[in-house]
Amino acid sequence: MGNPLSSGNDLNVGIIGCGKIVEQYLTNFRRLESINLVAVSDLDSSRAQAVADSYDGVRAVSVEELLAANDIDLVLNLTIPAAHAEIALKAIAAGKSVYGEKPLAATTSEARQVLEAARTAGVVVGCAPDTVLGTGIQTARKAIDDGLIGAPVSATATMATPGHERWHPNPDFYYQPGGGPLLDMGPYYVSALVTLLGPVVSVVGAASHTRNERTIGSGPREGQQVPVAIDSHVTGVLVHASGALSTLFMSFDAVKTKSPNIEIHGEKGSLVVPDPNHFDGEVQLFALGAEDWETLPVSAGYVDSGRGFGIADLATTPAGQEPRAGGELAFHALEVMESVLESATSGKAVSIGSTAHRPAVVPLTELATAVRA
Template sequence: MGEPLNPLNVGIVGCGHIIGAYLETFPRLDAVRLVAVADLDRSRADAVAAEHPGVRSLSVDELMADDEVQLVLNLTIPAAHAPIALQALAAGKIVYGEKPLAANSEQAATVLAAAAEAGITVGCAPDTVLGTGTQTARRAIDDGLIGRPISATATMMTPGHERWHPNPDFYYVPGGGPLLDMGPYYVSALITLLGPVASVIGAASHTRTSRTIGSGPREGEVIPVTTDTHVTGVLVHESGALSTLVMSFDAVATQAANIEIHGETGSLIVPDPNRFDGDVKLRSLGSTDWEILPVSAGYVDASRGIGLQDLALTETDAEPRASGRLAYHALDVMESVLKSAHSGQSVTIESTCERPAAVPLTELSVRA
């Protein structure tokens, strides 16, 4: 891939922990260039700028007003995702955000409406779906290796983040929980593989009313649990395929594959959707064993931030693969699973999106 004549200039808002992963990726992205950073804690922005020549430390308002910044990478906390996105759109900036697109689907819809009115593109993580793991599985489905897709299972089991996270409170209040925390990776992958979702049925529970922090300065402190910590849902895709989703902070472990896709003539094991790579395994009808498929699609050796590159290289009138519309649909699906769990009734999904375009096998070049 040759270097574009005019890479997009990126300004980052939010210099917390996650920025490190993006900063590691930027030197490998020739379609975007980091030019500025901002944070409510100016010292954090100053520290990032000091370590990256050519990157300026600005206030949030200064970054939004800066004519050099063409795209705002929104790495703030989820509660600030929509306000920062709306401020960037009002300033005429392209927006790419960490997941979720907004704290809830109502706010996410407001962001997309503002973007549509301004004629500006919005992209959103997770971009793990653009790596060779999910994309090789997508290629196998598109090539008919499993026949017509019938069903999928997506499983994430952990005893809870309080065992390792020093400040896990937000995982256990409304807006947290295993589905809204990890679900974007799994639901985005299922939509990429099988297409948009038409309706859902959900059930949920939580086994404990408190958790004990297991590390850091607050080790031993007991925190309350006020949200569901085990969620199960059935997603009815528009194609007719059925996906069963299990997300838990209550289980100890599982041997189940992260995602399995089952078709009329074969089954696929898809690697962890929180990763960019991993082996895709196929078992064809009549076979007695699984075979590892050769890597055949996706960005090779991708890492967090590849969605920015994909957005920058997307044709003007097309949606990026890690699009705001995909992120909104995934958020709508997850909220609807929780709504169904509480009502006991199936919920029709009001939103939809196009199944994102497949990613051909693509090597990244390191910028000189």
């Protein structure tokens, strides 16, 4: 399938969902000459109007009006995860391409419907996280491709926090089905591991939780108890098609980790990879026979990037190629995470039915040039 967005013209974007995350996209859209924000919508019309008032040339409209608009090429879906599939399917039915916040959908069943509908309609699907396109993950990826660690053998990916209720005023979602540390933060880590090491063919998982209630630590509900209905600590082993093994450690029960967020180990060296929830950061190499860690020069990725760069990258994807932050990778990451949780319940290894092309390296690129009001 060709890319209906790669015409060389500016990409006209409409946003559905104007919650807190929208500010990060707006900041970067002002810096990206190829992105033309046209309209915004939210169930709370005052939030949409506030965005429109802050951004020149943008109109606040209803969801129905935005989907029907002829001057919008792509819908940026920033609704809650439970609504991701519904909004994506409506946008696709209206003939528009879609880029969504993670996850692609609440379940792989819903996500499959989105991809099938887009394929039939001939439109493009992209999905966060686009952190994998920044200089941090991309410099590490180039180091692997350049053979600096030899054949990759294993990886570890670690996320430890005592729980979002300590800072989030309404943390209930994180402790209900569909929440938890893996589904919340796992997209960053799994997408990075697939970008670095390629697709996953099977997983084994285990999970636990330390307590049945959490205490809200801030905001108007401070001191209230939140019930815990999910496992708040998840560990998984991912078997990559390459033979490399990755170990996931995702926890709302641990206090802190001193270890790096991701380490990649190969026959000739080891890499420290920066936080996959960030776009930049130092990549360090310890080569076989070396005496100390070496910080590698930035060598790949979008310089000074942020949320929204995945949309600009998607618009330049050559016809017939899957976008780097595309629906295929997002679906594969979602299936991997669902399967880790399934394995934790069943006690058995789970095969992964989907696959994803290991996205091409992003050449070192300064993409952001404009600053708009």
